[in-house]
Amino acid sequence: MIQRNILKAKTFINNSVLKVRKNNISSDRNKSLPGWMVFAKEVLRNPKAMGAACESSPKLAKAIAEFIPLDKPGCVVELGAGTGIVTEALLKHGVTPENLISVELSSAFSDFLQHKFPQIKIINGDALHLKDLLGEDSNRVNTIICGLPFRTLPNMHVHGIVKQIDDIISNNNGIYMQFTYNLGDSSPFLPHHFKRIDHKIIWRNIPPARINVYKSEQ
Numbered sequence: 001m002i003q004r005n006i007l008k009a010k011t012f013i014n015n016s017v018l019k020v021r022k023n024n025i026s027s028d029r030n031k032s033l034p035g036w037m038v039f040a041k042e043v044l045r046n047p048k049a050m051g052a053a054c055e056s057s058p059k060l061a062k063a064i065a066e067f068i069p070l071d072k073p074g075c076v077v078e079l080g081a082g083t084g085i086v087t088e089a090l091l092k093h094g095v096t097p098e099n100l101i102s103v104e105l106s107s108a109f110s111d112f113l114q115h116k117f118p119q120i121k122i123i124n125g126d127a128l129h130l131k132d133l134l135g136e137d138s139n140r141v142n143t144i145i146c147g148l149p150f151r152t153l154p155n156m157h158v159h160g161i162v163k164q165i166d167d168i169i170s171n172n173n174g175i176y177m178q179f180t181y182n183l184g185d186s187s188p189f190l191p192h193h194f195k196r197i198d199h200k201i202i203w204r205n206i207p208p209a210r211i212n213v214y215k216s217e218q
């Protein structure tokens, strides 16, 4: 009986080691793949968490970055960084690496991002726990950029994420920016005290997208 249990434990440990090795190999392989391919793999793995068929276009990423004021002290937080198209545009725009934090749910993307941008802080986690994930940094956030697929995530999840964003932005008198494939001007998930201060539609993206910029008037 004891021997059988030891054998079972050994098999369990061996299988776990194999699984970990397999994951590491595939995450190492991702690092040498082009971003669009890593993105496509994640779309197949978890389409609802992606909410898009392909990465944002550099044109959309540049337009997002241009909304960022560089004269404000504090840091910029990007939610749902994917393969880093927007991250790259933010750095090119002039956001300094120590003032840029990217939060990403997928560990494959997080590894890819950390390899591509070793100089910035990448947090592998769910934006639902944003304040905990940021810790002390949450007090110095001046802008949150959201690329999360609010239209395909469960409503409860979205409300929880928006509450975290609201607490941080209202506390720091910051800016909240989201890009969406909804070209209309409604944002059903946002609280009423979020007032839109700017917006732009980018046609050269698949699909065309709208950037909305908000301030909390609380």
Ligand SMILES: C[S@@+](CC[C@H](N)C(=O)[O-])C[C@H]1O[C@@H](n2cnc3c(N)ncnc32)[C@H](O)[C@@H]1O
Pocket (backbone or CB within 6 Å): 049, 050, 051, 052, 054, 055, 056, 079, 080, 081, 082, 083, 084, 085, 086, 103, 104, 105, 106, 109, 125, 126, 127, 128, 147, 148, 149
């Ligand atoms: C539409 S893709 C945007 C990717 C990238 N920003 C771009 O523009 O190409 C949405 C991203 O949000 C991430 N995501 C989804 N749910 C999330 C969550 N709860 N917390 C953090 N990231 C999440 C997905 O893994 C994916 O990378």
